[in-house]
Amino acid sequence: MKEEKGRFVTDIQPDEQIVAVFLCERKDLFTGKTGQPYLSLRLIDRTGAVDGKVWENAETVAKQFKVEDYVKVKASALTYNGKLQLRINQIRSVPDSVVDAADFQPTTRYDIEEMYAELRALLNGMANPQLKRLVLYFLDDDAFAERFKHAPAAKAIHHPFIGGLLEHVLSLAKLAKLVCSHYPNVDESMLLTGVFFHDIGKIRELEFERATSYTDEGRLLGHITLGVEMVNEAAAKLPDFPRELKTLVAHMILSHHGVFEFGSPKRPKIVEAMVLSMIDDLDARVASFQAILDEETQEGRWSQYQKIYERYLYRWQGPESLKNNDSQDENGGKPTPAHRPTERPQGGTKDFHNPIRFPGLGGAAKEGDKNLDLPLWKDEE
Numbered sequence: 001m002k003e004e005k006g007r008f009v010t011d012i013q014p015d016e017q018i019v020a021v022f023l024c025e026r027k028d029l030f031t032g033k034t035g036q037p038y039l040s041l042r043l044i045d046r047t048g049a050v051d052g053k054v055w056e057n058a059e060t061v062a063k064q065f066k067v068e069d070y071v072k073v074k075a076s077a078l079t080y081n082g083k084l085q086l087r088i089n090q091i092r093s094v095p096d097s098v099v100d101a102a103d104f105q106p107t108t109r110y111d112i113e114e115m116y117a118e119l120r121a122l123l124n125g126m127a128n129p130q131l132k133r134l135v136l137y138f139l140d141d142d143a144f145a146e147r148f149k150h151a152p153a154a155k156a157i158h159h160p161f162i163g164g165l166l167e168h169v170l171s172l173a174k175l176a177k178l179v180c181s182h183y184p185n186v187d188e189s190m191l192l193t194g195v196f197f198h199d200i201g202k203i204r205e206l207e208f209e210r211a212t213s214y215t216d217e218g219r220l221l222g223h224i225t226l227g228v229e230m231v232n233e234a235a236a237k238l239p240d241f242p243r244e245l246k247t248l249v250a251h252m253i254l255s256h257h258g259v260f261e262f263g264s265p266k267r268p269k270i271v272e273a274m275v276l277s278m279i280d281d282l283d284a285r286v287a288s289f290q291a292i293l294d295e296e297t298q299e300g301r302w303s304q305y306q307k308i309y310e311r312y313l314y315r316w317q318g319p320e321s322l323k324n325n326d327s328q329d330e331n332g333g334k335p336t337p338a339h340r341p342t343e344r345p346q347g348g349t350k351d352f353h354n355p356i357r358f359p360g361l362g363g364a365a366k367e368g369d370k371n372l373d374l375p376l377w378k379d380e381e
Contacts, residue, residue, distance in 0.1 A: 003072065003098040009048040014079045018086070021072045021094055023104040025049065025211040029062050043073070043086070044211065045104050048295065052086035065093040068211050070104065082304030083295065101210075108163030112149050115163070119170045122177070123196060128189035130245055135196055137234045147203045154202075155212050157308075158284040158291070165202055168283060169195060175279045186271055194252030194276040201226030201253075224265060227253045256280055289313060 006020030022043035032038050039054035039062050052075060054061050065071050072094050075086040108115075120139055126132045138144050153159030153168040172195040180188040201223030207213050217226065228250045235246040251273055257264030258277040268274040292303060293315055303313040 001098065002100070003070075003094050005045070005100070005103050006072075008045050008103075009043075009050050009084075011047075012050065012077050012084060012086075014077050014084065016077050017075070018077060019072070019074050021045075021070055021099060021103075022050075023211055024065060024067055024069050024071050027062065027065075027067050029058060039088075041088070043071070044106060046102065046106055048106060050084050050086055052088045054088045054091065061091060065091070068213075070094040070096065070099050105208075105210075106161035108159075108161055108167045110163070110167060112163045112166060115166050115170050116145070116149050119166065119173055119196075122170075122173045123192060126189040126192055128187075128193075130242055131189045131193045131249070133238060134231070134234060134241065134245075134249065135193060137238060138196075138200070138230075144203070148200075150208065151203045152206060152208055152212050153199060155206065155214070158287040160212065162208065165199060168287070169199070171283050172198075172276075172279055175283065176275070179275055179279065183275075186275055190248065190252070190270075190272040191275055193249055194256070194272055195279075197227055197231055197249060197253055198256040198276060198280060199223060199227070200230055201228075204230075224253060224257070224263075252276055 003021055007018045008020075009022075012018055012020075022045055024041055025044045026040075026042035028040045029037055030040055036055075037058040039058040041052040041054070043050050043052050052073065070093065071091050073086065073088050074090040075088045078085055078087060123135050123139070124132070126135070138148075149166050150162050151165040152161055153164040159165065159168045173192060176188070176191045176195050180186050180191060204226045205215060205218030205221075205223040207215050207218075221229075231249050231253065232246065235241045235249075248270065251266060251269065254266040255264055255268040255273045256277050258281065259267060264277075268277050288308075292306060292313055301315045303315070305312055
């Protein structure tokens, strides 16, 4: 008999009681300010993720289920720092056999097969026959294609869902076409090849059949090293593949994080590598901004303070949003408190490195700095 899913994350409202099944993505036992242990959970389903806290008998409860178990919870929903949170009163594991696994994997909002067909058409149009041959070596491999279609682009921050890598790469391919139409000196075939391969190592770095986690080789080597390895292995199997092209494709992968401070083994040394680094950063930031604004429950135009960006984010939906959201107090036209950000957290963000700074404009992240979130272009492990 199937277990009823109950509420999906996006349907949960603050101040309501829920009974629902989720996949436990993360489980951490901490000690609170009072010295008592509490359990912090990250619970997911196909619509999103929500943090949960167990305050009573945390050590005993923690032994009753594992990370990546399906769990049924009885909880009170509330808002904390602008985000939805669950205060969990009861929780128990649920056997895999009584749930529908499709209910628990966050997935791209777009049709995966349509995106893949569009990307393949763009790559098929490359003018350089050698680079096209290298790309098609991968696309013609059914096992690779199936994994590539469904891989997330990251464990967190941007496109962290099934189909996220494909969505990200297709977006970059479209941006690459636009850049090349504006700058004729940029080689379109090389840029599109770099777009396709820059994160290809993610399909080996990440495990995503259930909750997204790192493989052993992902933790030990990372997606950049794995991507170069995959390209070198493929080029060795293609008769007479030009050595210089293989080196340039490897350079595109090795340099796409842009600078050493952001985990890039090499800095871009050809214009196509520089463009790839820029549009990769652009697409990741846009996706990250939108995800924050979509997830937040903070009322009004401003988000909560975002430590990863060291700023508040503003909800802008065109001129009509100003007309609809403008509110004045009875003393003369100032926005109501709901439309102003709360005070900046005491102490700023000195305990968090800022991955968004550009070198020379306020400094870069320092080795050993702590951060609850992760740079958009830096390895997450």
